[in-house]
Amino acid sequence: MLCDYEASSSADHNFTMAVAILNLFIFLFQILTFLSHPAPLARAQLFSIINEGGGIDASKTPVYIVHVDKPRSRGRGANRSLSFQNLKNWYLSFLPNATLASGEPRMVYTYREVITGFAARLSSDEAEAMESLDGFIAAYPEKEYYASTTYTPTFLTLKGNPSNTLWQDSSKGAGQIIGVIDTGIDNNHPSFNDKGMPPPPSKWNGKCYWGNKRTCNNKLIGAAAFRHSVVNPNPYDNDGHGTHVASTAAGNFVDKANVIGQAQGTASGMAPRAHLAIYKALFVGPNGHSAGTDADILAAIEQAIRDNVDILQMSLGLSNVELFKNPVAIGSFASIKKGIFPCAAIANEGASASKLANDAPWILTVGASTVDRRITASVLLGNGSELAGESANQPSNFPSTQQPLSFPFHELGTVGSLGCHLSEIKKLNLQGKIVLCFPMDIDDDERGDNVKKSGGTAMILVNGWRSGGTTSAFAHVLPASHLNFTSSNLLDEYYTKTKKPTAAIKFHGTQFGMNSAPAVAVFSSRGPSLTNGGIIKPDVIAPGVNILAAWPKPVGPTGSHFNFLSGTSMATPHVSGVVALLRNKYPSWSPAAIKSAIMTTAYILDRQGNPITDEYEGDAATVFERGAGHINPEAAANPGIIYELHDYDYVHYLCGYYKSNSRVKMIIKAPVDCAKVKAIAPEQLNYPSFGVSIGGNTPEVTVTRKVTNVGDAGSIYKVVVKEPEGVRVEVSPAMLKFSQLGEEMSYEVKFSFKGGLPKPVAGEVKDGQLSWDSGKYYVSSPIAVTFI
Numbered sequence: 001m002l003c004d005y006e007a008s009s010s011a012d013h014n015f016t017m018a019v020a021i022l023n024l025f026i027f028l029f030q031i032l033t034f035l036s037h038p039a040p041l042a043r044a045q046l047f048s049i050i051n052e053g054g055g056i057d058a059s060k061t062p063v064y065i066v067h068v069d070k071p072r073s074r075g076r077g078a079n080r081s082l083s084f085q086n087l088k089n090w091y092l093s094f095l096p097n098a099t100l101a102s103g104e105p106r107m108v109y110t111y112r113e114v115i116t117g118f119a120a121r122l123s124s125d126e127a128e129a130m131e132s133l134d135g136f137i138a139a140y141p142e143k144e145y146y147a148s149t150t151y152t153p154t155f156l157t158l159k160g161n162p163s164n165t166l167w168q169d170s171s172k173g174a175g176q177i178i179g180v181i182d183t184g185i186d187n188n189h190p191s192f193n194d195k196g197m198p199p200p201p202s203k204w205n206g207k208c209y210w211g212n213k214r215t216c217n218n219k220l221i222g223a224a225a226f227r228h229s230v231v232n233p234n235p236y237d238n239d240g241h242g243t244h245v246a247s248t249a250a251g252n253f254v255d256k257a258n259v260i261g262q263a264q265g266t267a268s269g270m271a272p273r274a275h276l277a278i279y280k281a282l283f284v285g286p287n288g289h290s291a292g293t294d295a296d297i298l299a300a301i302e303q304a305i306r307d308n309v310d311i312l313q314m315s316l317g318l319s320n321v322e323l324f325k326n327p328v329a330i331g332s333f334a335s336i337k338k339g340i341f342p343c344a345a346i347a348n349e350g351a352s353a354s355k356l357a358n359d360a361p362w363i364l365t366v367g368a369s370t371v372d373r374r375i376t377a378s379v380l381l382g383n384g385s386e387l388a389g390e391s392a393n394q395p396s397n398f399p400s401t402q403q404p405l406s407f408p409f410h411e412l413g414t415v416g417s418l419g420c421h422l423s424e425i426k427k428l429n430l431q432g433k434i435v436l437c438f439p440m441d442i443d444d445d446e447r448g449d450n451v452k453k454s455g456g457t458a459m460i461l462v463n464g465w466r467s468g469g470t471t472s473a474f475a476h477v478l479p480a481s482h483l484n485f486t487s488s489n490l491l492d493e494y495y496t497k498t499k500k501p502t503a504a505i506k507f508h509g510t511q512f513g514m515n516s517a518p519a520v521a522v523f524s525s526r527g528p529s530l531t532n533g534g535i536i537k538p539d540v541i542a543p544g545v546n547i548l549a550a551w552p553k554p555v556g557p558t559g560s561h562f563n564f565l566s567g568t569s570m571a572t573p574h575v576s577g578v579v580a581l582l583r584n585k586y587p588s589w590s591p592a593a594i595k596s597a598i599m600t601t602a603y604i605l606d607r608q609g610n611p612i613t614d615e616y617e618g619d620a621a622t623v624f625e626r627g628a629g630h631i632n633p634e635a636a637a638n639p640g641i642i643y644e645l646h647d648y649d650y651v652h653y654l655c656g657y658y659k660s661n662s663r664v665k666m667i668i669k670a671p672v673d674c675a676k677v678k679a680i681a682p683e684q685l686n687y688p689s690f691g692v693s694i695g696g697n698t699p700e701v702t703v704t705r706k707v708t709n710v711g712d713a714g715s716i717y718k719v720v721v722k723e724p725e726g727v728r729v730e731v732s733p734a735m736l737k738f739s740q741l742g743e744e745m746s747y748e749v750k751f752s753f754k755g756g757l758p759k760p761v762a763g764e765v766k767d768g769q770l771s772w773d774s775g776k777y778y779v780s781s782p783i784a785v786t787f788i
C-alpha cells in the first residue's frame with residue numbers, strides 16, 4: 001500500500017507523523033499556483049492617494065489595523081462636515097503623535113470605504129493605550145493572507161452552441177469592470193490587447209500607475225499596487241497568478257493559444273469584452289509564495305470601490321478567520337453596499353473538513369472542479385499495464401522504450417526523498433532512469449530540475465491518498481506523467497514486487513470527453529464553515545483544474561504564453577466573468593439576486609448523469625464539497641425566481657450570530673445597537689441554501705424564505721423535495737402562484753426527524769435538495785442537516 005501514512009503499525013512514530021504532516025501539503029505546493037519567480041521590484045512613481053506611509057521601509061514597528069466609530073456630532077471628534085480631511089484628523093486623534101522616533105509617519109492607510117478606521121505603526125503598548133479613547137472599537141496587528149482558457153468557455157456552453165445566447169445577450173460583458181485583487185498583471189501579454197474593446201464607462205474613476213510609462217488600454221483600464229513596506233510598489237506581476245486569473249475572467253481573444261502545443265485553440269476569458277482593473281496586493285515573498293497583509297488588501301479593495309469597479313475578483317485568503325477581522329469579508333461588505341459583486345476562492349486546504357476561507361454570506365464563495373479535458377501522458381509498466389496520467393510537456397522525440405525505474409523514497413526512506421530534493425536524490429545513481437517523486441514541498445520546476453541534474457530521463461509524480469484522483473497537466477521541465485492515487489498505488493505495487501522494474505512514458509496529447517467530469521478537485525476546501533454560523537460553503541464549484549490561461553514568462557521549450565494552473569484561484573475568475581455577463585443582462589439586479597441566480601441554477605450531475613463526485617475518495621460529493629453545484633451560466637441567465645437580500649438583512653444575521661455591537665460595527669462600518677435590531681439565527685437569512693442543525697433540545701427547525709418572481713408574470717411553482725436521510729422536510733405552501741413580475745412570496749420549511757428510524761449519530765450530516773419547478777424554470781437549493 002503506497003503511502004499509507006495513517007497506518008499505525010510503524011514503530012518509527014515520529015517519522016510517520018512527519019511524513020503525514022508533509023503529505024498534508026502535497027497539493028499546496030505542487031498545484032496551488034504559488035510559483036516562485038523572484039524578480040527585482042521595479043521603481044514607479046508614488047501612486048496612491050491613500051498610501052500615507054510614503055513607502056518608507058525598514059520600520060520594525062508593527063502595523064495595526066484600527067477600527068473606530070464615525071466622529072459624533074457632539075464631543076470628541078465632533079464635526080458635522082464629514083470631509084475626508086476631517087475623517088483623517090479624527091483618525092490622527094487616536095495616535096500618540098504623528099511620527100515615530102525615526103521620523104516616519106505612523107499613519108499607513110486611512111480607509112473610508114472598507115472600514116471606519118486606519119492602519120498605523122504602533123507598539124503594542126500604544127495600541128493598548130488607545131482602547132481607553134472614546135470612539136475606539138478594536139485594533140489588531142496586520143496579518144498575512146495568501147494567494148489561494150481555451151476550453152472552459154466551451155465546457156460552460158457559452159461558446160459553440162447556437163441556442164445559447166448569454167454571450168450575445170450580455171455583449172460579452174462589455175462595459176463591466178472587473179477589479180482583480182491579486183499579484184498584479186503582465187500588461188504586455190496578448191490576452192490584454194484591446195481589439196474590439198469600447199473605452200471605459202464614464203463612471204470609471206481609476207488610474208494606471210506604471211511609473212513613467214502608461215501602458216493601459218481599453219482592456220486593461222487600471223493598475224495600482226499596495227504594499228506599505230515597499231518603496232513605490234509596481235503592479236507588474238512577477239508571480240503569474242494575477243495574470244492567469246485576470247485572463248480567465250476577462251482576457252481578450254487570442255488565436256492559437258496552447259501550452260507547449262497542448263490544448264490548442266482560441267483563448268478568451270469568460271467575459272471577453274469586460275474591462276480589467278488591477279489592484280496588486282500580493283507580492284512574491286522570500287519563500288516564493290505570494291502573500292499580502294490585511295492592511296494592504298483592505299487598501300486595495302478601498303481603492304477598487306472608489307474607482308467604481310463592478311465586480312471584485314479575489315483569489316486569496318486565509319482559512320478560519322473570523323468575519324470581523326477578515327479583510328475580504330469586511331471589504332466585500334463595503335462593496336455590496338455599493339452594488340459591487342464580490343467573488344472569492346474558498347482556499348486550497350484539501351479534503352480536511354472546515355478549513356475554508358471567505359465564507360461570509362455576502363460573498364460568492366467558489367470551489368474548484370475538473371473539466372472533461374485531459375492532457376494524457378501514460379505510464380506503460382514493464383509488465384504490460386498502462387496507467388493514464390497527465391503532463392503538458394510531451395516531446396515527440398522521447399524514446400518509447402522501457403527504461404529502469406527508481407523510487408528514491410523506497411531506496412532512502414527520508415522525508416526529503418519523497419519530494420525528490422536534490423540533496424537526497426543525488427545520493428542515488430539515477431542515470432538513464434525514470435524517477436518517481438511525490439508532488440510536494442518544492443515546486444515542480446525545481447523537482448524536475450533535480451531529477452534532470454541527477455541524470456534522470458523522466459519523472460513520474462505519484463499521489464498519496466490525500467491527493468486522491470486529482471492530477472496536474474503541469475508544463476514540466478522534462479518528460480513526465482502525474483498519476484492519480486489508484487494508479488500510483490498500482491505502480492508502487494509493481495515497483496515493490498518486481499526485481500528490475502521498468503516503464504515507458506507514452507504521450508496521447510489532448511483528450512476530451514473524459515468520464516466523471518466535472519468532479520470536485522481534491523484540493524478544494526470544504527465546509528462546514530466554523531465562522532459563519534452554519535451557512536453552507538462553498539456556494540458553487542467552477543472549473544479549477546488544469547486551466548489554460550495567460551502567463552507572464554515563456555513556458556516550456558517552445559516558450560508558450562499560456563500555462564496550466566490548478567486551484568480554487570482558477571475557479572473563481574470563471575464565476576467573476578459570468579457575473580459580468582449577468583450584470584449586463586440584468587443591470588438593476590443586486591449582488592444577492594445575481595448570486596441567487598448562479599446558485600439556484602447550478603447542476604449536481606456530471607456528464608454521465610451521475611452525482612458529481614469528489615476526487616478525494618471518488619464517491620458522490622456532499623453539499624459541503626460542491627455547494628449548490630457546478631455553475632451553469634446559460635441557466636443562471638434565466639433563473640425564474642430569486643432570493644433577495646439587502647444590507648440590513650445581513651445586519652440582522654450578524655447581530656444574531658455575534659450578539660456583539662463592536663464586532664458587527666467592524667464589519668458594517670456604521671453605528672448599530674443589536675438590542676434594537678431584529679436579530680435572526682443564521683439559518684433564517686434569506687439565503688438560497690439551507691444549512692440547519694437538529695437534535696438534542698432542537699428536534700425540529702422551521703425556517704422562512706422569501707422569493708421574488710423574475711421569470712414570467714403568471715407562473716406557478718411546485719415544490720420538489722429530496723429529503724435528507726432520516727429527515728422530514730415539510731414545505732408550506734407547497735405551491736407558489738405568481739401573477740406579476742417582481743412579486744414576492746414567502747414559504748416555510750420545517751425540518752424534523754423522521755419517525756421509525758434509529759436517530760442519526762451526532763455530528764453526522766445528511767444532504768438534500770429543495771427545488772421549485774414551474775415546468776419552465778427549475779430553482780434548486782441544497783440542504784445540509786447536521787445532527788446535534
Ligand SMILES: *[C@@H]1O[C@H](CO)[C@@H](O)[C@H](O)[C@H]1NC(C)=O
Nearest residue numbers: 077078079080081083086089
Ligand atoms: C470641522 O471641519 C471644518 C471644515 O473642514 C474644519 O475647519 C474644522 O477644523 C473641523 N473641526 C474639528 C474639531 O475637526
Ligand SMILES: *[C@@H]1O[C@H](CO)[C@@H](O)[C@H](O)[C@H]1NC(C)=O
Nearest residue numbers: 096097098099100101102126
Ligand atoms: C512620538 O512618540 C515617540 C514615542 O512614542 C517618540 O519617540 C517621538 O519622538 C515622538 N515624535 C514627536 C514628533 O514628538
Ligand SMILES: *[C@@H]1O[C@H](CO)[C@@H](O)[C@H](O)[C@H]1NC(C)=O
Nearest residue numbers: 387388389469484486487618
Ligand atoms: C485513476 O486513473 C486511472 C487511469 O490510469 C483511471 O482508470 C481511474 O478511473 C482513475 N481513478 C480515479 C479515482 O480517478
Ligand SMILES: *[C@@H]1O[C@H](CO)[C@@H](O)[C@H](O)[C@H]1NC(C)=O
Nearest residue numbers: 381383384385490493494497
Ligand atoms: C502489473 O502489476 C500491477 C501491480 O502489481 C498489477 O496490478 C497488474 O495487474 C500487472 N499487469 C499485468 C498485465 O500483469
